Amino acid sequence: MIDIEAFKRMSYGLYIVCSGNQDKGNGYISNSVFQVTAKPAQIAACCHKDNYTSKIIDKTGSYSVSILHNEAETSVIDKFGYQSGENVDKLQGMRVEYGGTGVPIVLNSVIAWIECKVVKKVDVGTHIMFIGEVLQTEVINDQKPAMTYNEFKEKKNRVAPPNAPTHIDEPSEEETTEKSSSGKYQCTQCGFIYDNSEEDTPFEDLPEDWTCPVCGAKKSDFKPI
Ligand SMILES: Cc1cc2nc3c(=O)[nH]c(=O)nc-3n(C[C@H](O)[C@H](O)[C@H](O)COP(=O)(O)O)c2cc1C
Structure with missing residues (x-):
């Protein structure tokens, strides 16, 4: 038997993984980044094949990992974690530095960063695991601890979306017909809460294509809470 509650008890950090160059750079939020060996220092980043960043890492052969701190701005996580950079310039307005390979490194809400050169790609089905040899690292803030995925879920009321390896598919109804007594509805895909008391239009009156x-995610992906 597989009890998905066991997965929820695993612990992860939260990172912005970037790739590209000064002309076109992009990044995504990841909680599946970890060190795989010490000698040589190697990092693995598990990236969904549909992520725009995956194509850029594949093409350029390098990526950076920016380690988010425990008070990371929600807007930064929303920008990198819930939309594709295919049609949006996610690096616009961000504090960005460029590594020796030319890879962009995001500095907003970050305590340290790592620059890697891809030495191996492992196809794991929906995702590619990019194994990178560490070229350069820097600690830019030693006052704050790193954000964990569990803290992120609790503080921000969000969950990892479908492209994350840790996404948990919550069953959604054909249509949200059940009314919430609290006036609050939560998105089963990302955790966002629509609170009628803070909005002009009650959730119940939103059009079905909202x-x-x-x-x-679709209106039908929301559940009353
Ligand atoms: C908390 C969180 C964790 C995530 N973890 C991963 C991950 O480990 N791997 C992955 O491929 N996507 C992960 N994602 C999803 C990507 O960040 C998301 O699909 C992003 O929009 C992809 O951007 P891109 O298409 O511009 O590359 C995560 C998102 C969030 C919010």
Whole structure:
């Protein structure tokens, strides 16, 4: 038997993984980044094949990992974690530095960063695991601890979307017919809460083609809470 509650008890950090160059760079939020060996220092980043960043890492052969701190801005996570960079310049307005390979490194809400050169790609089905040899690292803030995925879920009321390896598919109804007594409805794809008391239009009156402002999920993906 597989009890998905066991997965929820695993612990992860939260990172912005970037790739590209000064002309075109992009990044995504990841909680599946970890060190795989010490000598040589190697990092693995598990990236969904549909992520735009995956194509850029594949092409350029390098990526950076920016380690988010425990008070990371929600807007930064929303920008990198719930929309594709295919049609949006996610690096616009961000504090960005460029590594020796030319890879962009995001500095907003970050305590340290790592620059890697891809030495191996492992096809794991839906995702590619990019194994990178560490070229350069820097600690830019030693006052704050790193954000964990569990803290992120608790503090921000969000969950990892479908492209994350840790996404948990919550069953959604054909249509949200059940009314919430609290006036609050939660997106099952990203965790965003629509609170009638803070909005002009009650959730019940939103048109059926309305979509989640954070991740673009359908109205029927919301559940009363
Ligand atoms: C908390 C969180 C964790 C995530 N973890 C991963 C991950 O480990 N791997 C992955 O491929 N996508 C992960 N995602 C999803 C991507 O960040 C998301 O699909 C992003 O929009 C992809 O951007 P891109 O298409 O511009 O590359 C995560 C998102 C969030 C919010």
